[in-house]
Amino acid sequence: MTRFHLGRWLRRAGSLAICLILWQMASSLRLNLGIVTFENVSLPADVVSAALDFLRSPKFFAHISSSLERVLAGFGIAAVVGIGLGLVIGRSRWLGDFLQAPLELLRPIPAVAWIPLAVLMFSSSELSMIFITFTGALFPILLNTVHGVESVDPRLIASARSLGSTRTAMLLEVIIPGAAPNIVTGLVIGMGTSWFCLVTAEMISGQFGIGYYTWESYTLQNYPEIIVGMILIGLFGMGSSALLRAAGAALLPWHTKDSK
Amino acid sequence: MTTHQRSFRAATGRIEANHVSIRLGRGSSAFEAVSDASFEVSPGEFVCLLGPSGCGKSTLLGALAGHIKPAAGVLSVDGQPVKDPHPERGIVFQHHTLFPWKNARDNVAFGLKMRGVKRGQRRLEAEKMLDLVGLNGFSGRYPGQLSGGMQQRVEIARVLVNQPRLLLMDEPFGALDALTRLRMQELLLDIWEQFRKTILFVTHDIDEALLLADRIIVMQAQPGRIHEEITVPFERPRMTEIIASGEFMRLKQHCLHLLHSDRRGDTLPRLSPLGL
Numbered sequence: 299m300t301r302f303h304l305g306r307w308l309r310r311a312g313s314l315a316i317c318l319i320l321w322q323m324a325s326s327l328r329l330n331l332g333i334v335t336f337e338n339v340s341l342p343a344d345v346v347s348a349a350l351d352f353l354r355s356p357k358f359f360a361h362i363s364s365s366l367e368r369v370l371a372g373f374g375i376a377a378v379v380g381i382g383l384g385l386v387i388g389r390s391r392w393l394g395d396f397l398q399a400p401l402e403l404l405r406p407i408p409a410v411a412w413i414p415l416a417v418l419m420f421s422s423s424e425l426s427m428i429f430i431t432f433t434g435a436l437f438p439i440l441l442n443t444v445h446g447v448e449s450v451d452p453r454l455i456a457s458a459r460s461l462g463s464t465r466t467a468m469l470l471e472v473i474i475p476g477a478a479p480n481i482v483t484g485l486v487i488g489m490g491t492s493w494f495c496l497v498t499a500e501m502i503s504g505q506f507g508i509g510y511y512t513w514e515s516y517t518l519q520n521y522p523e524i525i526v527g528m529i530l531i532g533l534f535g536m537g538s539s540a541l542l543r544a545a546g547a548a549l550l551p552w553h554t555k556d557s558k
Numbered sequence: 559m560t561t562h563q564r565s566f567r568a569a570t571g572r573i574e575a576n577h578v579s580i581r582l583g584r585g586s587s588a589f590e591a592v593s594d595a596s597f598e599v600s601p602g603e604f605v606c607l608l609g610p611s612g613c614g615k616s617t618l619l620g621a622l623a624g625h626i627k628p629a630a631g632v633l634s635v636d637g638q639p640v641k642d643p644h645p646e647r648g649i650v651f652q653h654h655t656l657f658p659w660k661n662a663r664d665n666v667a668f669g670l671k672m673r674g675v676k677r678g679q680r681r682l683e684a685e686k687m688l689d690l691v692g693l694n695g696f697s698g699r700y701p702g703q704l705s706g707g708m709q710q711r712v713e714i715a716r717v718l719v720n721q722p723r724l725l726l727m728d729e730p731f732g733a734l735d736a737l738t739r740l741r742m743q744e745l746l747l748d749i750w751e752q753f754r755k756t757i758l759f760v761t762h763d764i765d766e767a768l769l770l771a772d773r774i775i776v777m778q779a780q781p782g783r784i785h786e787e788i789t790v791p792f793e794r795p796r797m798t799e800i801i802a803s804g805e806f807m808r809l810k811q812h813c814l815h816l817l818h819s820d821r822r823g824d825t826l827p828r829l830s831p832l833g834l
Contacts, residue, residue, distance in 0.1 A: 456625050457655040461720065462645040462672040471668070475659040552659045552700040 318342055340522040348522035349529075357506070364506040365496060365534070368424075372431025372499075373492045380436050380488065381481060384443025389473065394444075405437050409495040417502060427499040427507075434495030435488035442484025446477030479553050482546030486539050493535035497527075508534070570636050571723040571756030573599035573622065578631035580617050591617040593781035594631070599773075602754040606767035606774045610817055614782020615760045619726050622758065623649040635723060645669050648717030649726040653709065653733045656701040662688060662712045663697035669720040687715040692745065707738040714749070724756045731766070740798065743769055751795060764813045768806060769796060776816050786816060 323329075324336040340348075352358055387394045409430050416426035450473055458472045474481075500509030512527030547553075580592040592614035599605050607615040620626045622633055624643040633640045635647060643649075656665050663684045670680035688697050691711040701709055710730055717725060731739045743766065750757060761767050767774045767790075774788040788809065792800050800806050 451654065453651055453655045454657065456623075456643070457649070457651065458657075458668070459625070459643040460623055460645065460647065460649045461669040461716065463668075464672060467672060471660075472657065475657070478659070550659070552702060 338521055340525060344522040345525045345529075348520070349526045352511075352523065352526055360506045361508055361511050362530075365500070365508045368427050368499060368507065369431050369489075369492050369496060369534075369538075371428045372495075373435045373489055375428070376432045376435035376439055376488055376492070377485060379432075380439030380484065381443050384440045384481075384484075385447055385469070385473065385477070387440075388444045388447025388477070389469075401437075401440070407433075409434050409498040413498065413502060423502050427502055430499035430502075431492045431495050435492040438487040438491055439481070439484040442480045442487070443477060446480025446484075447473055449480065450476035478550055479546075482542070482550065486542050486546070489539050489542055490535050493531055493538070496531060569601055571599075571601040571603075572636050573597075573724065573756065573758065574632075574634050574637075575618075575622075576632045576634075578618070578621070578628045578633055580614065580621055580626060581629045582617060582626075590629075590781045592621075592628075593783045595782075595784050596631075597775055597784060597787070599756055599758060602756055604750055604757045604759070604770060604772045606771035607758065607760045607777060608762065608764065608767045608774050608813065608817075609777030609782075609785075610762060610779055612782070613777040613779040615777050616728050617782065618777075619649070619728050619758060619760050622724070623647050623726050645672070645720035646723045647726060648720055648722035648724070649728065650710070650713045650717055650730045652729045653706060656709055656712055656716070658701050661698050661700050662693060662704065665701070665712055666697075666716045666719050668716065673720075683719060684715075687719045688712070690718070690749070691715045705738075706734050707742055710734065710742060711745070714746070718749070718753070718755075722755065724758060727757065727759045729760055729762070732761070732763075739766075744798070746770065747794075747796065764810050764817070765801060767813070768792075768809055769798070769801065774813070776813065778816075788813070 321339075322342050325339045325341050327336075329336040383397070387397055412430055412433055413426075416429050417423070420426040420429060454472060454476060455468065458468055463472065496507070497509035497512055500507040501513055508527050508530050512524055512531070515521070515523035515527060575595055575597050578592060578595045579590060581588050582591040583589055595614075595618060607618065609615045617626060621628055622635070622640060624640050624647065640647070656662075657668070660668070663681060666684035666687050667675075667680040670683060675683070685697055688694065688711075691714055693708060693711050693715070696704065696708065701712070704712065713730065714725075731742045734742060746757075747770065759767075759770060771790050774790060776785045776788065777783065778785040790809065791805065
């Protein structure tokens with residue numbers, strides 16, 4: 299068991315090391331492949347030192363906390379709206395038909411395309427940024443919730459009705475737990491896409507945020523800092539998704555036990 | 559307690575079906591799953607619905623449970639027409655209808671919870687019911703951690719805890735291996751001897767029907783209809799040895815003949831009996 303785990307961790311560390319070596323080689327040799335060039339890509343060592351500088355800088359906390367607040371606010375609203383709408387659409391064929399067209403139309407619109415309208419619609423840039431991260435998280439959560447509700451076994455619903463289930467109990471004790479694994483999947487993906495939209499959102503910002511920091515570094519030609527910002531976003535996205543997945547597994551013990 | 563219940567003869571659980579026809583499917587694919595079925599079941603009687611797949615036996619059961627509305631005719635229990643699903647008409651399916659997110663005890667206690675029974679009381683009653691079906695010590699397990707036979711025991715306990723007038727069973731042991739199936743049949747007979755609930759049991763297994771039932775209603779397919787009623791004469795309590803007796807063989811031959819004379823059912827599409 300432990301040997302198996304050790305092997306897995308070694309494999310993971312190994313793949314990371316290979317990526318780092320390839321990066322180091324490509325940027326130190328100033329590799330130019332014609333269509334793509336590594337001439338302006340910083341060396342890993344430069345990125346590490348830039349990261350250490352950033353960690354020590356007084357602005358670090360402000361950047362991180364404002365990004366976290368935006369993502370959490372956007373994601374939180376998306377979770378409430380997505381799960382709520384998803385439950386309603388999944389349960390009601392009528393509402394599902396009614397809402398399908400506008401939702402299908404809105405779904406493929408990328409976060410960047412929302413920027414102008416978001417700026418025009420919301421009174422503060424903070425709100426428009428939260429809105430952008432919200433659009434990113436909403437659809438994965440909504441669609442997975444609808445799918446989860448629709449995939450609840452009709453025999454379970456029939457059984458619950460035969461056992462005297464009330465409408466509220468049907469929702470709370472049958473539909474929501476039945477859809478819960480899908481809802482958790484939607485939340486995990488939604489958390490990822492929420493971070494994904496962060497740079498886009500923070501293009502609007504004029505002060506703080508990791509996305510803003512990344513974009514600002516580009517305009518100021520601080521090339522190592524661009525990569526620091528990118529890696530930070532990746533780390534936060536990965537970490538928050540992992541946290542959600544762990545919380546899901548803890549909340550749905552029957553699901554994980556079932557699959558073993 | 560057992561002797562008290564043995565002496566008690568059920569007064570509720572009379573089923574009457576009067577010229578019942580049931581249509582399944584929508585639009586052009588709609589068809590008559592049950593055609594003009596009439597029968598009666600006395601309180602406390604154990605009746606099997608026997609027939610090939612597609613003969614409408616599960617559909618008839620679903621209608622009695624209240625999940626499907628007949629297109630014509632009346633289904634009633636103790637004089638009351640069946641309208642909606644109700645805990646008084648408990649239904650047990652073949653498998654996978656326990657709530658996977660509730661442990662055995664909470665699955666059994668679900669009906670009590672719906673009736674507003676306090677937590678302590680319903681836990682107590684659920685545990686008692688689990689003991690009755692031989693699942694002492696398994697109350698904390700999730701369905702996914704129980705074998706197929708154990709899951710069916712929980713299903714039976716979950717329905718019995720509501721003190722139903724009838725037990726509707728839709729091939730409840732169909733997914734079990736032969737030995738487990740035999741044990742479950744014995745358990746069911748034992749429970750039935752104790753409680754004397756009316757049981758309507760759907761099966762396509764002739765041996766099972768002959769072993770369990772007071773009476774067998776044989777159905778035929780296309781359209782699903784009642785073909786013949788057979789009274790099963792064996793003494794109770796029944797031993798599994800009767801399977802080897804001459805009378806058993808004779809009745810089995812007869813049932814086989816009835817089922818074999820009906821070969822048109824094979825082409826029927828397999829639809830969910832609840833029309834879901």
